[in-house]
Structure formats: C-alpha cells, structure tokens
Amino acid sequence: MGQEVRYRVRGGHALNGTAFIQGAKNAVLPMIGAALLASKGRTVLRNVPIIEDVRRAVELAEFVGAKVEFHEAERTIVIDASHLNGTSRAVLPADIAARFRGSVLFVPALMHRMGHVRIEGVGGCNLGSRNLDFHYRGFARLGAEVIEDAERNHINVTAGNLKGGRLYLDTPSHTGTENLIMAAVLTPGTTVIEHAALEPEVLDVIEFLGRMGAKISGGGTGLITVEGVPELTAVEHTIMSDRIDAGVFAMMTAATGGDVSLVGANLDHLGVARWKLEQMGVQFSQQGAVLRVRRDPSVPLRPINAVTSPFPGFATDLQSPLMALATLADGESYIHEAIYDGRFALADELTKMGAKIEVDGTRAIVHGPTALRGSEVIAHDLRSGAAAILAGLVAEGETIVAPAYPVDRGHSQFATRLSALGADIVREELD
Ligand SMILES: CC(=O)N[C@H]1[C@@H](OP(=O)(O)OP(=O)(O)OC[C@H]2O[C@@H](n3ccc(=O)[nH]c3=O)[C@H](O)[C@@H]2O)O[C@H](CO)[C@@H](O)[C@@H]1O
Ligand SMILES: C=C(OP(=O)(O)O)C(=O)O
Incomplete structure (x- = not known):
C-alpha cells in the first residue's frame, strides 16, 4: 500500500509568486x-x-x-x-x-x-x-x-x-x-x-x-x-494543463488574500468556476499562457451559490475547495452537488476547524465568515484533502491532513509548490 503520508500546515501566510500548474x-x-x-x-x-x-x-x-x-x-x-x-x-x-x-x-x-x-x-x-x-x-x-x-x-x-x-x-x-x-x-x-x-x-x-x-x-x-x-x-x-489543479491554486490564493501567477493555466478551462470566483471577489487576468489571480485581503470575500454540473458548468472536483473557501465568505453560501451523491465528507472535517455547515443530502449551506482554527482532519478523497489544506493555509495554528494518499493521487508536489509561494506546509512520510 506504500507509506502513510500526512501534510502539516500552519496558517497565516498569503500566497504570492509563481505556481507551475501540473499536467492534467x-x-x-x-x-x-x-x-x-x-x-x-x-x-x-x-x-x-x-x-x-x-x-x-x-x-x-x-x-x-x-x-x-x-x-x-x-x-x-x-x-x-x-x-x-x-x-x-x-x-x-x-x-x-x-x-x-x-x-x-x-x-x-x-x-x-x-x-x-x-x-x-x-x-x-x-x-x-x-x-x-x-x-x-x-x-x-x-x-x-x-x-x-x-x-x-x-x-x-x-x-x-x-x-x-x-x-x-x-x-x-x-x-x-x-x-x-x-x-x-x-x-x-x-x-x-x-x-x-x-x-x-x-x-x-x-x-x-x-x-x-x-x-x-x-x-x-x-x-x-x-x-x-x-x-x-x-x-x-x-498533456494539457490541469484545470482542477489551477482552480485549487486560484482558490488558495483567494483564501489567503494573495497574488499568484499560474503558469500554464487557462481561464476558459475554469468554466463557471471563473464567474463564481469573480463574484466572490477574486480577480483574474489571463496574460498569454499565464493566469494571474489576486484577491484584495482588505475586502471580505462575498458568499456564493453554486451547483455542480458537467463542463462548462461548475466542476464537481472544485466543489470541495469552494466549500472551504465559502467558510471565509461574509454570509451564507449555498452549494448543490448534483454529480455525486456522497461528496460532502469534507463538511465534518471543516466543522472540526470551526466551520458552520448544514448538510441536507446533496445540498449544503455554509455560514461564513469563520475564523478557522487548526485541527487534525482526514482527507476522505483527493479534493477534500486539497480543500482541508486550503483551510489549513488560513487557520490559526497547525492543521494536520492525514492520511493524505488521496491528495497525492492527484496533486503533484503540492507541499513544494505551495512552499514556493510562501505557505508553511510540509509533507511527511510516516514509518
Ligand atoms: C479519471 C477521471 O476522469 N475522473 C473524473 C471523471 O470521473 P468519471 O468519468 O468517473 O465521472 P462521470 O462523468 O462518469 O460520472 C458522473 C456521474 O455519472 C454517473 N455515471 C457515470 C458513468 C456510468 O456509466 N454511469 C453513471 O451513472 C456517476 O455515477 C456520476 O454520478 O469525471 C468526473 C466528473 O467530472 C470527475 O469528478 C473525475 O475527476
Ligand atoms: C473524483 C476525482 O478523481 P477520480 O475520478 O480519479 O477519482 C477527482 O479528481 O476529484
């Protein structure tokens, strides 16, 4: 089965710089x-x-x-x-x-x-x-x-x-x-x-x-x-660049109030996620093959309504990081997961970090804003693991995401790429 892996994240650092988006x-x-x-x-x-x-x-x-x-x-x-x-x-x-x-x-x-x-x-x-x-x-x-x-x-x-x-x-x-x-x-x-x-x-x-x-x-x-x-x-x-990896980095930048250039990312590939993030207060500018993402930390994130659907709709693989981002927004966000009937395991993990989320079947209401606090959380699946790391980047204190094999299933060298942007994150392999 391979080694057990975990990520340790200490929140409070805005992401700034250049991120290389992986192949899809x-x-x-x-x-x-x-x-x-x-x-x-x-x-x-x-x-x-x-x-x-x-x-x-x-x-x-x-x-x-x-x-x-x-x-x-x-x-x-x-x-x-x-x-x-x-x-x-x-x-x-x-x-x-x-x-x-x-x-x-x-x-x-x-x-x-x-x-x-x-x-x-x-x-x-x-x-x-x-x-x-x-x-x-x-x-x-x-x-x-x-x-x-x-x-x-x-x-x-x-x-x-x-x-x-x-x-x-x-x-x-x-x-x-x-x-x-x-x-x-x-x-x-x-x-x-x-x-x-x-x-x-x-x-x-x-x-x-x-x-x-x-x-x-x-x-x-x-x-x-x-x-x-x-x-x-x-x-x-x-291989084309990974639009979900790009979306996750964009949301992490937004969460921390940073300014990151995503090398290889294509705004058109974000589909409706682009519009939803803009409504929340995220700024995008496509500069050739580089997508710049910014969020002014002095302006609160706005809450959002999103329903997942096939491309170009809001990608279900970005729903978990959106839920984590919505915990920071100023008001109630409504999320409807319309592709999968069991993709809200993240809500319990974010609750451990102080979030207030009501789940009813495939619909969730996220009550923001929350001052998240570090906790030990489980990566139930790939994107809920990425979303937990996103929450950890803004939480007070330390967040441990484990077991984190699901994150490594789909995000390449996450800790290295986030550290290069100023995040305090380490990936540990346990014996
Ligand atoms: C390796 C890969 O590319 N994975 C992606 C792919 O998964 P994947 O291709 O498995 O996802 P699908 O688009 O097939 O599934 C969407 C929905 O259709 C249902 N369904 C699908 C096939 C089928 O034969 N019968 C059926 O009922 C599924 O149960 C699910 O509810 O698209 C998903 C939806 O964008 C993404 O979350 C995954 O990251
Ligand atoms: C659901 C996902 O992947 P897979 O279909 O490979 O499990 C995903 O990438 O979020």
Missing part, C-alpha cells in the same frame, strides 16, 4: 490507456503530472505487458505496446486497478489488442455511487460480450465481432465518453456517440487519438462520430 490527471490517464492501442512504435507523453494515479497507471500498463519508462524528472512517459497480443495478460488486477478510477480506461485497449479483458476492480475517490453501466452498455452495443461474475465481483469483456453502432450516454460521463471513443476507434464501421462529454481533457484525448491515426469528429459538440481504422501508431503528445 484526467487527460494523462486516458492517454496511458490509449497508448496501449498503438500496435506500432513508442508513445511519448510529456508534461506528465508526478502523482500517485500516474504511478498506478504505469504499474497497470506494465502488468499487462507494455514496456513503460516513467522519467519523473523529465515529466515524460515512454510506452511501447507494439508487442501486445492475444497471449498477453488481459487482466486488470484489483490490487492496482481498485486504487484509481483511471483503470477503467484500459478496457478498450485490452479488448482490442488481446481480444478480452477481466476487470477485477475499479477505484477512484469514494464519492457515493459511481456506476460504469454506460461504459459496459456501450461496449455491448458495439458487439462485445460483457459478462458480470457477481460472485467474484469481476467483469469479463470479450471483443467478439465488433461493428460500429449508435451509442449514447444518459449523462455526459467523462471517462464514459473517452472509453466509448477508444472502443470505437479500432472497431470497423461508423460509431456515433450521443450526449458526449465536453470536458477539455476529452478534447485533448481526441487530439491525441487523432494524431495516432484515429478518425474522430464532433469533439466538443456533444455528438461524436468515429470511423474505425485497422490500426493506430504511437505518437508524441504534451
């Missing part, structure tokens, strides 16, 4: 899965975030037989999947796959290259129900055989006679869209995917697949058409 977790994971589709050449992925989910994805790719080099200092991964075939190990074992959500993105490549795949578990943040029915139904509509082994909790997917078809998503699932595209790219005929996700990472994955030789049109419109091709070739690609 939710783009690199599907790309590692997509790299396994290439039957020729070696894939090179650049601007790879140094996060635990990527380390797990590398382990998984190696487990199924790909040759993978993760050059962490160069933030580069090199993958050779050219030799995969029906005799390779077509299993996604629970001990790796159940530790991150992105493991489900390996299914199409294994189905195509090996003819079948057994999925022994899929992980990710514990946010309530996280179904995969759109994925499995889509594979079946293309002609795959999908059989659930309920006793062992395994799913077996066998390629069979794949043929393009008309697919749909009940809601525009992010990984669901990526998985159906990846299933369709090597499937003979035309596949149409209705109600597809619009997230920038999905578009980055489409661009990557297109360079590999896939024929995909309609990305960003909600209606995607894929013409199957017989094979794909490895290419080089630079």
Whole structure:
C-alpha cells in the first residue's frame, strides 16, 4: 500500500509568486490507456503530472505487458505496446486497478489488442455511487460480450465481432465518453456517440487519438462520430494543463488574500468556476499562457451559490475547495452537488476547524465568515484533502491532513509548490 503520508500546515501566510500548474490527471490517464492501442512504435507523453494515479497507471500498463519508462524528472512517459497480443495478460488486477478510477480506461485497449479483458476492480475517490453501466452498455452495443461474475465481483469483456453502432450516454460521463471513443476507434464501421462529454481533457484525448491515426469528429459538440481504422501508431503528445489543479491554486490564493501567477493555466478551462470566483471577489487576468489571480485581503470575500454540473458548468472536483473557501465568505453560501451523491465528507472535517455547515443530502449551506482554527482532519478523497489544506493555509495554528494518499493521487508536489509561494506546509512520510 506504500507509506502513510500526512501534510502539516500552519496558517497565516498569503500566497504570492509563481505556481507551475501540473499536467492534467484526467487527460494523462486516458492517454496511458490509449497508448496501449498503438500496435506500432513508442508513445511519448510529456508534461506528465508526478502523482500517485500516474504511478498506478504505469504499474497497470506494465502488468499487462507494455514496456513503460516513467522519467519523473523529465515529466515524460515512454510506452511501447507494439508487442501486445492475444497471449498477453488481459487482466486488470484489483490490487492496482481498485486504487484509481483511471483503470477503467484500459478496457478498450485490452479488448482490442488481446481480444478480452477481466476487470477485477475499479477505484477512484469514494464519492457515493459511481456506476460504469454506460461504459459496459456501450461496449455491448458495439458487439462485445460483457459478462458480470457477481460472485467474484469481476467483469469479463470479450471483443467478439465488433461493428460500429449508435451509442449514447444518459449523462455526459467523462471517462464514459473517452472509453466509448477508444472502443470505437479500432472497431470497423461508423460509431456515433450521443450526449458526449465536453470536458477539455476529452478534447485533448481526441487530439491525441487523432494524431495516432484515429478518425474522430464532433469533439466538443456533444455528438461524436468515429470511423474505425485497422490500426493506430504511437505518437508524441504534451498533456494539457490541469484545470482542477489551477482552480485549487486560484482558490488558495483567494483564501489567503494573495497574488499568484499560474503558469500554464487557462481561464476558459475554469468554466463557471471563473464567474463564481469573480463574484466572490477574486480577480483574474489571463496574460498569454499565464493566469494571474489576486484577491484584495482588505475586502471580505462575498458568499456564493453554486451547483455542480458537467463542463462548462461548475466542476464537481472544485466543489470541495469552494466549500472551504465559502467558510471565509461574509454570509451564507449555498452549494448543490448534483454529480455525486456522497461528496460532502469534507463538511465534518471543516466543522472540526470551526466551520458552520448544514448538510441536507446533496445540498449544503455554509455560514461564513469563520475564523478557522487548526485541527487534525482526514482527507476522505483527493479534493477534500486539497480543500482541508486550503483551510489549513488560513487557520490559526497547525492543521494536520492525514492520511493524505488521496491528495497525492492527484496533486503533484503540492507541499513544494505551495512552499514556493510562501505557505508553511510540509509533507511527511510516516514509518
Ligand atoms: C479519471 C477521471 O476522469 N475522473 C473524473 C471523471 O470521473 P468519471 O468519468 O468517473 O465521472 P462521470 O462523468 O462518469 O460520472 C458522473 C456521474 O455519472 C454517473 N455515471 C457515470 C458513468 C456510468 O456509466 N454511469 C453513471 O451513472 C456517476 O455515477 C456520476 O454520478 O469525471 C468526473 C466528473 O467530472 C470527475 O469528478 C473525475 O475527476
Ligand atoms: C473524483 C476525482 O478523481 P477520480 O475520478 O480519479 O477519482 C477527482 O479528481 O476529484
């Protein structure tokens, strides 16, 4: 399971300076899965975030037989999947796959290259129900055989006679869209995917697949058409910057009343989060590829209403840091989590720090402003861990966030990057 990790934060320092936004977790994971589709050449992925989910994805790719080099200092991964075939190990074992959500993105490549795949578990943040029915139904509509082994909790997917078809998503699932595209790219005929996700990472994955030789049109419109091709070739690609990492740094800057330049961040990728933060009193200015974020500490943050929804709506992955930020705002903020039915575990942790939050199902009212005080808090999931660190940056005294593996799943070198901005934060590995 690896070492136990915790973050210790002492509040009271405004963030100032330059932060380097990492490559996007939710783009690199599907790309590692997509790299396994290439039957020729070696894939090179650049601007790879140094996060635990990527380390797990590398382990998984190696487990199924790909040759993978993760050059962490160069933030580069090199993958050779050219030799995969029906005799390779077509299993996604629970001990790796159940530790991150992105493991489900390996299914199409294994189905195509090996003819079948057994999925022994899929992980990710514990946010309530996280179904995969759109994925499995889509594979079946293309002609795959999908059989659930309920006793062992395994799913077996066998390629069979794949043929393009008309697919749909009940809601525009992010990984669901990526998985159906990846299933369709090597499937003979035309596949149409209705109600597809619009997230920038999905578009980055489409661009990557297109360079590999896939024929995909309609990305960003909600209606995607894929013409199957017989094979794909490895290419080089630079991962887009992580809009959630950027959003978290923006909110941390806002919380501390700082002034930070986010290198690589794109304001357009923040969607509605941009407008909500501006309403709260945060100032943004896009200066080419650098996004400057400022908040005047002499003006109180204003309270906010936010409802999470798929891009360009308010990203659910930014909902936890928004809740932490709202504890500082002058009045009542209303938050409706409309994507996940269990993403408010943070409220209890912030309550330990003095926050006043009422939770009713998927709705929360945050009563600000609160003078937060340091406490020991749990990172229940990736973003609640990041949000707890945000709270720690402004709390009086010391905040300990543990266990913090979930934070390391998705934020690269958090303590180093925050320290460079003036924060008092250390990451500790416990024996
Ligand atoms: C690795 C990755 O990219 N993770 C992101 C991805 O997760 P992920 O792709 O898993 O999230 P989805 O967009 O699929 O899920 C959204 C909602 O749809 C439901 N659903 C989804 C698929 C399905 O087959 N059936 C079903 O009912 C889920 O239970 C959830 O309530 O998008 C989420 C929503 O933006 C983000 O929080 C995650 O950071
Ligand atoms: C929910 C998240 O990730 P995952 O889907 O990988 O669990 C997240 O990034 O906040």
